[in-house]
Amino acid sequence: MTGNIGKHTGPDRVVVIGAGMVGLSTAWYLQERGVETVVLDRSGVAAGSSWGNAGWISPGLSIPLAEPGILRYGIKALLDKDSPLYVPFKFDPKLWRFMLGFARRCTARTWRRTMASYVPVNRMAIDAYDELAAGGVQSPTHEAPIMAAFRKAVDSRALVKEIEQIREAGLDLETESIDGAALRTAVPIVAPEVEMAVKISGQRYINPGEYADSLASAVQDRGGQLNTGAAVRTIRHAGDGFVVELFGGEPVSGDAVVLATGAWLPELARQYGVKVPMVAGRGYSFSVPVAQTVPGPVYFPHERMACTPLGDRLRVAGTMEFRDVDAPLDLGRVESIVRAGRPLLTGVDWDDRHDVWVGGRPVTVDSLPLVGATRTPGIYTAGGHGMWGISLGPLTGKLLAEQIVTGVTPDPLRPFDPLR
Numbered sequence: 284m285t286g287n288i289g290k291h292t293g294p295d296r297v298v299v300i301g302a303g304m305v306g307l308s309t310a311w312y313l314q315e316r317g318v319e320t321v322v323l324d325r326s327g328v329a330a331g332s333s334w335g336n337a338g339w340i341s342p343g344l345s346i347p348l349a350e351p352g353i354l355r356y357g358i359k360a361l362l363d364k365d366s367p368l369y370v371p372f373k374f375d376p377k378l379w380r381f382m383l384g385f386a387r388r389c390t391a392r393t394w395r396r397t398m399a400s401y402v403p404v405n406r407m408a409i410d411a412y413d414e415l416a417a418g419g420v421q422s423p424t425h426e427a428p429i430m431a432a433f434r435k436a437v438d439s440r441a442l443v444k445e446i447e448q449i450r451e452a453g454l455d456l457e458t459e460s461i462d463g464a465a466l467r468t469a470v471p472i473v474a475p476e477v478e479m480a481v482k483i484s485g486q487r488y489i490n491p492g493e494y495a496d497s498l499a500s501a502v503q504d505r506g507g508q509l510n511t512g513a514a515v516r517t518i519r520h521a522g523d524g525f526v527v528e529l530f531g532g533e534p535v536s537g538d539a540v541v542l543a544t545g546a547w548l549p550e551l552a553r554q555y556g557v558k559v560p561m562v563a564g565r566g567y568s569f570s571v572p573v574a575q576t577v578p579g580p581v582y583f584p585h586e587r588m589a590c591t592p593l594g595d596r597l598r599v600a601g602t603m604e605f606r607d608v609d610a611p612l613d614l615g616r617v618e619s620i621v622r623a624g625r626p627l628l629t630g631v632d633w634d635d636r637h638d639v640w641v642g643g644r645p646v647t648v649d650s651l652p653l654v655g656a657t658r659t660p661g662i663y664t665a666g667g668h669g670m671w672g673i674s675l676g677p678l679t680g681k682l683l684a685e686q687i688v689t690g691v692t693p694d695p696l697r698p699f700d701p702l703r
């Protein structure tokens with residue numbers, strides 16, 4: 284047995300289901316502790332929301348989704364078909380139960396309590412990326428401030444207040460308000476109508492698809508197995524361990540199993556006592572060519588649009604659509620993002636869109652991830668990070684690997700207990 288710490292005997296071989304940022308990070312950190320890993324994914328690497336997201340490693344902004352402002356915003360948004368927030372008006376008891384539970388938590392008090400659970404992990408999130416880099420993951424992380432830009436300066440008030448609250452919660456966040464001219468000097472493609480920006484320093488960004496491929500290669504180079512086209516049907520006990528049964532293909536055995544299946548997590552996890560409601564908060568993205576280099580992420584909070592440089596193109600991402608995770612891509616949502624984006628940026632060819640994409644953020648009712656042991660000893664969950672699975676994925680893998688191998692729950696994971 285490897286990974287023995289104290290009297291606990293860790294597993295020899297762990298099966299990780301899901302080759303997104305969270306599953307791959309968990310596999311990598313398990314390997315750091317000497318555990319043999321097999322990663323299974325029914326499609327491929329980053330086949331879920333880990334591909335077309337905005338790629339921000341922005342622990343300074345990794346905060347609870349449920350807050351009083353989003354509730355007011357949500358009620359207005361329901362009546363606007365172009366709104367970045369979309370909730371279908373159809374009879375769906377599961378979704379509406381989720382919505383009511385979510386709305387109940389949109390209070391300042393709950394936000395503060397939930398934020399306190401984020402602070403310790405946010406502080407460590409970037410270091411985990413540096414560990415991956417030092418350990419051979421080759422895809423780079425780029426340091427750059429996030430420019431949160433506003434067409435009307437008055438609209439920045441909510442963000443400025445939110446930043447104060449993040450600081451009050453104990454997170455260091457270096458920010459500076461800059462006028463439109465200074466913003467355009469830094470990011471020339473921002474349109475002249477944009478009045479100002481809040482510059483948020485100390486964050487990073489990645490090309491998420493490329494990064495996930497690189498992480499998957501690192502896991503394989505270290506002896507890990509990666510089986511794609513391996514759709515998991517069920518998990519059953521066998522001797523001291525488990526056998527993971529697939530829809531087609533040979534079953535895979537392991538001493539422990541990690542469920543890291545993103546927005547599909549409830550499908551496998553519910554039977555192990557994980558009952559926290561979760562839905563897919565679907566987001567869209569595409570890339571467009573830009574006339575001038577964009578030095579780093581640009582965020583338009585009022586329009587809820589996130590832009591990230593990807594080589595010589597710009598990825599534009601937005602929308603929170605509460606629909607079935609496997610529903611088809613709705614081109615109308617893409618058009619809404621384009622309409623919102625046109626007046627904000629110059630030198631962008633909005634019609635030359637590539638990689639139009641939709642992916643489901645795994646959004647929990649209480650805005651907290653689900654990371655840790657389930658009711659069945661040896662079966663763990665790693666997921667439910669909502670808007671922040673890229674920022675927090677590697678650290679999640681690190682902390683969960685520690686828990687699996689030592690049998691002791693690291694303190695920062697306690698609020699993420701999947702059985703809460």
Ligand SMILES: Cc1cc2nc3c(=O)[nH]c(=O)nc-3n(C[C@H](O)[C@H](O)[C@H](O)COP(=O)(O)OP(=O)(O)OC[C@H]3O[C@@H](n4cnc5c(N)ncnc54)[C@H](O)[C@@H]3O)c2cc1C
Nearest residue numbers: 301303305325331332333336337339515545566672673674
């Ligand atoms: C538009 C958009 C922008 C975003 N921007 C950011 C950002 O800038 N920064 C940030 O931190 N986060 C961002 N996010 C959130 C982030 O993308 C997610 O939180 C994160 O990718 C979740 O990773 P995951 O590994 O948990 O899940 P996923 O990446 O969804 O991976 C789950 C995997 O499980 C597999 N799977 C599911 N069921 C099975 C099964 N039964 N058998 C086998 N395999 C299965 C799927 O094929 C999939 O590959 C964004 C999300 C969206 C949609």
